Amino acid sequence: MLVAFCLLLFHTGTYGFGILPGKSLNHFEITENALLNTTVHVCRALALADGTAFTFPSQPYTAEAVAVSCNAPKSSKSFQQAITSVTLHNVRVDLRHALNASFHFDEEMFVQGKKIITEGIQAVKASNKQENFEAAREKLGEILHPLQDFYSHSNWVELGNKQPNPNLIRSDSSIGKIADKSRATCRNCNGDDCRNNILEDIINEGILTSGYFGIVPVVSTKPKGKCSHGGAVDQTSKIEPKGGINKDSFDASHGHLHSKAANMATAATSQLLEDIRGAAGDRPFLQMMGISKGSGKALCFVIDTTKSMSDDIEAVKAVTSSIIDSEAGTDDEPSFYILVPFNDPDFGPLIKTTDAKVFKNVINSLSVIGGGDEQEQSLSGLQLALSGAPVNSDIFLFTDAPAKDKVLKNTVIALIERTQTVVNFMITSSNVVNSRRRRETPKKISASDAQVYRDLAQASGGLAIEVTKSELPLATSIIQESTTSSLVTLLLTSRNSGNADKFFFLVDKTVSNLRVYITGLGLSCTVISPKGESKACTDTSGSLFTTSQSVGNFQNLKLKKEVGQWEMRMTSANPFTLKVMGETTIDFLFDFVEESDGPFKGFDALDTRPKAGVNGTLLVTLLGLDTGTLTEVALVESAGTKEIVGVVEPQETGKFLVRVEQIPSEEFVVRVKGQDSASTIVFQRQSPTNFRASKVTIAADSNDVLVPGTLFSVSFTVKTDGPGGTFTIKATNNQKFHSEFPTSLLLETGKSTEGTVNLTAPLNTPSGTDVRLTIEAEAPGGLDTNYIVLRISVLNPITDFTPPVCQQLSLEADCPKDCTLDTWDLSVRVTDRDDGMGVERVSLKQGSGVMTTSLDPDNGNITLVSYNASCCSPNMELQVVDRVGNVGTCFFSSEEGVTSPVSMSTKVTYSVFLCLTMVLLEMYMSTVGVIQLSPPPTREGV
Secondary structure, X not given: OOOOOOOOOOOOOOOOOOOOOOOOOOHHHHHHHHHHHHHHHHHHHHHHHHOOOOOOOOOOOOHHHHHHHOOOHHHHHXXXXXXXXXXXXXXXXXXXXXXXXXXXXXXXXXXXXXXXXXXXXXXXXXXXXXXXXXXXXXXXXXXXXXXXXXXXXXXXXXXXXXXOOHHHHOOOOOOOOEXXXXXXXXXXXXXXXXXXXXXXXXXXXXXXXXXXOOOOOOHHHOOOOOOEOOOOOOHHHHOOOOOOOOOOOOOOOOHHHHHHHHHHHHHHHHHHHHHHHHHHOHHHHHHHOOOOOOOOOEEEEEEEOOHHHHHHHHHHHHHHHXXXXXXXOOOOOOOEEEEEEEOOOOEOOOEEEOOHHHHHHHHHOOOOOOOOOOOEOHHHHHHHHHHHOOOOOEEXXXXXXXXXXXXXXXXXXXXXXXXXXXXXXXXXXXXXEEOOOOEEEEEOOOHHHHHHHHHHHHHHOOOEEEEEOOXXXXXXXXXXXXXXXXXXXXXXXXXXOOOOEEEEEEEOOOOEEEEEEEEOOOEEEEEEOOOOOEEEOOOOOOOOEEEEEEEOOEEEEEEOOOOEEEEEEEEXXXXXXXXXXXXXXXEEEEEEEEEOOOOOOOEEEOXXXXXXXXXXXXXXXXXXOOOEEEEEEEEEEOOOOXXXXXXXXXXXXXXXXXXXXXXOOOOEEEEEEEEEOOOOOEEEEEOOOOEOOEOEEEEEOOOOEEOOOOOEEEEEEEEEOOOOEEEEEEEEEOOOOEEEOOOEEEEOOOOEEEEEEEEEOOOOOOOOOEEEEEEEEEOHHHOOEEEEEEEEEEOOOOOOOOOOEEEEEEEEOOOOOOHHHOEEEEEEEEEOOOOOOOEEEEEEEEOOOEEEEEEEOOEEEEEEEEXXXXXXXXXXEEEEEEOOOOEEEEEEEOOOEEOOOEEOOOOHHHHHHHHHHHHHHHHHHHHOOOOOOOOOOOXXXX
16 A cells, blocks of 8 residues: 555655755655645635635645645645645656656656646546546646656756646646757766756757656767756766766756756646646545545445345444434544445445435445355455545455455455455355255354354454344444544454463553454453453443443453553453554654665665565654654564564654564554653554564556557566576456456566456446456466556547637626626526536636526537626636646736636746746755755765
8 A cells, every 4th residue: 555654755765856955845754845835725715605704724734734724624634644645656767667768758758748648637537537536646647747757857948938838737738848859968068067057049949858868878879969967977968079968857967947947846746736626626626635534535335245144234234324413513423435336246335425325325225136056256246345545444244154255365465455445344244045855954154164254354353243133233233433533553463372472562641442342152352451450351430431331252342541551461262352442633644765766876665565574674653743753664464463663764853663573473463652742642553453464575567558449568577586496477367357367477586477358348438437456476386476456547539628618698898987886697608519518517716706607509519608797706707627637827807808728837827826936945955944854865866
């Protein structure tokens, strides 16, 4: 999962805006600043539209402060995750596409670089339209990197431009005059002074050029007379004309223009975000950024809909109604509702909505059908839910049948690890009529079949609750509790043996609503408080419990709050799980990372399992404490006592690099301990997800989009540091697209073997469809396995790049001097071009009047707009969007008439906004240093 604040800016150098401490702005800061600033303006616009007050957060903006200003304080964690995902995929371009000039606008690759941006924008808009917000974030981060590099690597700033190039994000316009391949653009620098190395005729004629870059000193890599990128790593800068033109840092070849280039890149980033915002709409844009009403969590059900599940579905209906009725309008209201039905042979579709009433109606309309061989497609339904639910979700799967698709178990575990989603299984048994024997026989899942669900629950940090159908309503209390915001895990462990064990967890003063969940049969437990008071888990008398509930194999305790170290003593002859949770704003995010072995050193977040038995690295971010620090980070064996404590290296505020000597070969969780330097708070938190390491390495990369009806190929490599042999290969995707791949590969220890997965999407697949491709490699005998999960966006070819246009039909405005005495009226026709995709949305961007819209009865491609406003509000502005996301604005005034509609990127008022942004950034650069990270850079950023 891409949730750790992987500042992949622990680089010893980057290919793009550099990271020289205290001096230059970098991709991370440029992106984060623009995201925070745009989000603030979106929230302010919504507040004004709703007639509510809006308070700007204090500078510099933080995710937590912006979420509070947006009246969504519970979204601070998901907002920070969204920012991290975008910035991570931005900076990752330097590691994965370091020598691809198109991603950096080097070597005069202007057409190719622009294509990456414009096609990426189309993919982002399509993903947002399908509510596949995570896919949108990842693609957004990727395209922001070349967008930002354009201003550092080209001569746009040297040409005297004061604003970003609006045509970089428009498919229907030229980026500008580009230097011919044979045209000389640079001269040698005058010693170390490269200020005037771009030729005068290039500047005078407004010709675009950019520097060449290479790490091998081959003369042919740079044509005669062309500029170089410059810097210590760039070997072309030693070939005449010597020097460079990049503005990545103050110490770069054109470092005197670094501030202007960085500020221009920030403004261009804001410009692109505004275009995406316009296409999506304000509230969907905020959803893309992880900001939504309520808890920020999803209520997700995966439900068996065979006939024997009638009672279970009634229990689901009851708990859903209870949650919706009790939490509607509160901070704990789920932000998303997801349902995936399954039976045999069908599963799906995934139904996702933010509307509680819609979800309630969907649940209430569920019907049961079939049953057959008593095995259902439960893991297929779970795979679909894991692919569509937000990260860090809680999923509840209801079934009374074994999984028919056990072959998907490893795939499901891979998705659980990547998304860090908790899956709880509600497994029921009942008396049903056996049609053959005509008598009542118990329907119960066998121990081996139930073990599949128990294993998946343990992997995710969830519970496998086994009850009768009549007991299910009592067990559903956990569902309502899981929707509570700010839940954290204090302790999570399991045991397969029958030994007596002691477990400890720390409760700090910020934790409330302590809950203990236990699953298992034939066990006894004792709770010991920090003051030494001891009670059996079944004893509800005294001062330790407020509730003690037991049903089936599930026990639910609610503890009274007492700060300090608690103890749980467990004795059982059977396997059990123990989970302790509480509510608090202090939490953490993390990811496993590895150092890049490419030309530019740095850390990249893993898309796979970490390597077993060797040293490893985590990047951890502490949430909810401005003055907090981590004192310990450990990898703790899930079903044992072994711990591997890492070395914590503080980075910028709230962020920590953690190095461990050895990644465990056993299943493990991540535990952190810390304290608040401004108070007496000492805390402990734990990841709910269980992780595994592997001696198998699998690598693949896919940054293109999948065009329906066209073969899409993904190359991958597999390597093992363990025993060689014939490895089983499996590739699955959540959309059930046809795929072809090698079912096995022969591996030798220490050597890589290549393979290819070919995918084909049906022609009717809509743009924005999110494809999760999981490629797995399993060692002989199933002794080891690893995977990689790739996200691929579907995009149909687009030929419409022109926004809708507005035509004024009438304007009645005879306003008196006292503007309060009268109103003015406007009538407008909005149309897309004849071969366009049609108008999708017209909204009021500026103005305090009343707007109504209707379709032209004679032409459904025409939208009629009527507007009435007080004469005291003489201006109005429409935002018009077509069905492929082209955005235009139209400005009207009772005083001046109408101006021609223009696109977002060229609108005068928006240009003013960009100029103000650049002025503020100039002020920021003069007063604030860049984030200091360690280890410090060892070379000039390139």
